[in-house]
Amino acid sequence: MHNLEKMPEEGILLPKNPASKTRIFFELTEALEKKEPLFVEGISDSLKSLLALGFRGKWILYLCKTEERAKEILQDGKIFAENCLLFPAKDYLFYKADTRGNYISRERSECLRQLVEEEEGVLVTTLPAMLENLEGKNAFRQAVFTVQLGQTLSLESLQDSLQSL
Incomplete structure (x- = not known):
């Protein structure tokens, strides 16, 4: 069981990150603690992701x-990492199509929800997705409302909530 690492709050067991024992990981950790700029070159792609996840x-x-x-x-x-998410870019060819467009919208909404609600995680994305114009964190937080199973809503209040979006 020495290859597993226990997450403090949830008690979840995850595999230990092999990159967390490398010299470069310790150098990056020290630089982050000193708030120095980071520049790393000459490492393989697989090590880059493991370093980030550390x-x-x-x-x-x-x-x-x-x-x-x-x-x-x-x-x-x-x-x-338990909370690792993909924020996909809009596929403008298929964004209005039902299947692919709904999937992308759902994935993007889930990422935004977790960014607002969770304290840590890994968000993986591409440059086109990052360059899209999105509302700010507070606008998203104010627009979220939850409907519970069995909850009764008045049609007027639901219409007002949806129109304000």
Whole structure:
């Protein structure tokens, strides 16, 4: 059981990150503590993702060149981090189509919800997704409302809530 690491709050067992024992990881940790700028070069792609995942306790943004690479990082990340998310870019060709467009909207909404509600995680995305114009965190937080199963809502209040979005 020495290859597993216990998450403090939830008691969840995750595999230990092998990169957390490397010299470069310790150098990055020291630089972050001193609030120095970070510059790393000459390491393999697989080590980059493992290094990023070693800094749990905060939100980590992992920016990828392509969506295919982002999906690879996401698969690696889910092994070492419980809250690893993909924020996909809008696919403007299929965004209005029912199946693909709804999936992308759902994924993006889930990412935004977790960014607001969770204290740590890994957000994997691409440059096109980052360049899209989004509302600010507070606007998103104010627009969220929850409906419970069995809850009764008046039609007028639901209409007002939806129109204000």
